[in-house]
Amino acid sequence: MALPLLSERDLAFMLYELFDAEELGERTRYADHNRESFDAAINTARRIAEKYFLPFRQKVDTHQPAFDGERVHSIPEIKRALDAVIDAGLVSPTADYDAGGMQLPAIVATVANAWLWAAGSTTLGYIALTNANANLIAAHGSAAQVEKWVLPQRAGRFAGTMAMTEPGAGSGLGDLATTAVKQADGSYKVTGNKIFISGGDHELNENIVHLVLARVKGAPQGVKGISLFIVPKVLVNDDGSLGDRNDVALAGLFHKMGGRGQTSTSLNFGENGGATGYLVGEENKGLFYMFHMMNEARIMVGTSAATTALTGYQYSLDYARERPQGRLPSSKDPLSAPVNIIEHADIKRMLLAQKSYSEGAYTLCLLGTQLADDEKSAATQEERDYAHLLLDFLTPMIKTWPSEYGPKANSYAIQVMGGHGYINEHPVEMFYRDNRLNPIHEGTTGIQSLDLLSRKVPMNNLAGYKAILGEFEKTIAIAKSQAELSVYAEELQRAIEVLKSTTEILLAAMVEKNIDLALSNSVKYLELFGNVVVAWLWLKQGIVAVLALKETPHDADQKFYRGKLQALKYSFEAKFTITFPCFFKSLFSWLVILLSQK
């Protein structure tokens, strides 16, 4: 059996037909690019994925990193594969030319990365975090810091991390206890313990740049007293050469259910007098800066979740096409040949659910990266501001929807394969485990829901909320004009009415009533909103498919577009509408719970 990673046809559909990426080549920033250069970057990533990553995709899982008390040992294939990514210039493909990047649009880089993630599983986290770390320093660091810490990360010499969580401060960052004391030379001595730091130690790069949240001695309590520091594993001399080891020690590795492509570490800063750290920007604004990286990481998490769902779908689809088992209920002849399991109705249902979840989720992620491109390079300031507004608003959903539905899709991939899906001869059980981290890290689903309801919705006089409603309306207007889509347009319209009235009730309750009570439904609200957004994106896919069906003479294309319409139908009929009629009932009911039955 071949190892099907992703559907090339579907990625091209999303990139060029749905999101019209070719248009980006007309912008000044991307003037050197066109569809050929986009495809070249994507094909390069695919080749590296298939040549370097795919052969050890499951070995990273069965041979997780080990710490011998001094060093971290990872299988050697990881470094060879990451070096291939570095050599191909794919560490920071979206960065400026003069920072070592390719100035590739984010949406193209995301599709290129999809191949790497699908083949390399969570190993790609090393590169993604490094890129996000460099982007933060590029945005908020000094010119000297960019020179010293960003360029080596862009070049693949250094890696980067995000060090926030502590044993006593996970979701409640305001309680973090790591401290920083200013030194005469302007640097700081950082002391504290951080846990769950992805990529916090390894031997894959010359150096690791930790971005560490800490409280300067005497700073205010809570989130307003948090500062951000660059704390390298190895100190760097002014000429860029490596100096002494910094006072940063690996306390241990966590053994995770999945995500074993990347170390998860417990780090001790300053056990021997204090780790040398360099302030980013101003004191007490650390959390604001960190959100630059965190927002990027949140989109990365959603994209990883969606990609894992996509590749699990392709794998189980391929298996279902080739595995004979049983007969249709109508067949009574035991001498007839068994059918391939894709013929069974319930296998089709589980494949279609995966298609609905994974392609819906990935479309949402690509929308996010399209907005990231527009934010940076759209023609007018107004367009750039609008893109920023929408991206900011959608981020909790881009993070959460794929993270919640990705594991569901992967569970179906297991179920399609039966007992064979549950053993490590096949990767789908690993996908299921890998994907289960995504609703947790970079802000749990609960945290994302509070961000959406208490911050993103009311923000700027409901500006983001109104903007997305406007986008829905545009799509509905187009869909209504297509006979095959009008029923879905109307259903989406009804769902939006539920969303609107729910939002009004919740906003009023937040002002007039107990805020705790009003926010107690935030996760269900996030789920409702996410379902509406993904249903809207399926309708957008449906519009493209219906128009293309009228024009294409090719049988394979006809089938492809009809498959899109079937998944649209499934999304609306079997899944997304489910939340709406029952939603109101649960409002405000959860705070009266008694849990005393021990």
Place this chain on the structure above:
Amino acid sequence: MALPLLSERDLAFMLYELFDAEELGERTRYADHNRESFDAAINTARRIAEKYFLPFRQKVDTHQPAFDGERVHSIPEIKRALDAVIDAGLVSPTADYDAGGMQLPAIVATVANAWLWAAGSTTLGYIALTNANANLIAAHGSAAQVEKWVLPQRAGRFAGTMAMTEPGAGSGLGDLATTAVKQADGSYKVTGNKIFISGGDHELNENIVHLVLARVKGAPQGVKGISLFIVPKVLVNDDGSLGDRNDVALAGLFHKMGGRGQTSTSLNFGENGGATGYLVGEENKGLFYMFHMMNEARIMVGTSAATTALTGYQYSLDYARERPQGRLPSSKDPLSAPVNIIEHADIKRMLLAQKSYSEGAYTLCLLGTQLADDEKSAATQEERDYAHLLLDFLTPMIKTWPSEYGPKANSYAIQVMGGHGYINEHPVEMFYRDNRLNPIHEGTTGIQSLDLLSRKVPMNNLAGYKAILGEFEKTIAIAKSQAELSVYAEELQRAIEVLKSTTEILLAAMVEKNIDLALSNSVKYLELFGNVVVAWLWLKQGIVAVLALKETPHDADQKFYRGKLQALKYSFEAKFTITFPCFFKSLFSWLVILLSQK
């Protein structure tokens, strides 16, 4: 932190208040028993669970069984713990006294076993399969076979397996290729390969009794030509002593995502001329006999799934009570102490969902064991037949509902604990992996759904279907008389109307239309039916709680019963009603799918 396994209070509620197990002591079969002897058996199991199993619960997961080419190596703690179960007489506690059992009611044995399963995870599968194997031979074997194979299993000397699946025949058993050739002495030579055989090899017992499905040379194709054989690992002499090794070889162990407490094996029968096997009953009736064991195994799977959900709930509940993190949205003071996470609304929601799923699932399993008791020991033949009818009808739901909702509950246990739930310092990630097997083995959810819709519902002129509807009605009548419950009684009534009309449509379609089309919604139908059954059982729990609340003066009891009513409310408002209004839409839509988007 203590390791909370299960809620003793809740188990007592279910056993004595909901299912009135004390009444069983009045039956002839259980004349030696009363609540004291029931509790003594349960407490013995609990002590063994806490002393022997709990200390290595996670070690069985991190040190999975290994095959060195000759022997299987398991951690030594497993044998010590299983021997403690054997010594306590808990291998076959429900068996007759003269077969080495305790004649304990099945419902009591199930509650006793819950402690062992909660602490020992999937290690208990060895004992459960052994028991089910012995029960099959006791029911369908000859007196000599009972003497030779059942008694040593009851005594814990031998273990038992169920060997059905083959590389080319999983859900499609009719295609199995293992053959049997009759010998002059009346025995058979069995040749073939079996995979996914749980407990198929190990060194925990003197011998292993495989119950093997095979086709006698010349028998009809399909399921009508399957016979059942006892094929021991080691041949047994007529005096009961062990003889030569049989021609049964371990080809390898599967590496499963979870369920590592028990080996999963690939076995080769007859590589050297044929494994000696002994026919059970008559030729070509093997599948009928095997269903004796399979039905028991299906209830065991459901019960294991429910127990894993219960213990994950208790673990995360305990964690939530002791882990401080963050503040309520209404708190603006960063100097205030963090609250324990159980104070957060969304944590409460996730705990309540676990309570709803796990206690609902376990109640369903206990209903099954109550029916198993009634089938065997109710006063009149009519009552026994009625219990048999209901148990037979409910089996696909007892197998499936806990298996589908158990992993969902365990996923919430992880989410409550955040990053700590994802690492192997805590057992909830293992529960999540263990539980994912349950929708697959002993007949997938798809297979169960076909059993329900195409066999169990139409069976005997809808006898089982009508019987369960009658049970619903009785409960609704009682609930309507309680002010606090009437709203749920009415909602259940509405759900039943949906179930009835759905059933009518499907039955008509099975007769009049394409059978494949009619059965294409079988899984959704099973889900609908299962939701109604569990909602009904929650309503039954609610009735007990409402009546008890009026009588108990104790604060702890008041809280316990109110917790039950909150979970009832959650079950109806946030979960079970969801399936109903949207169900019709998806009917008949899944066979028109095109999956050609590669």
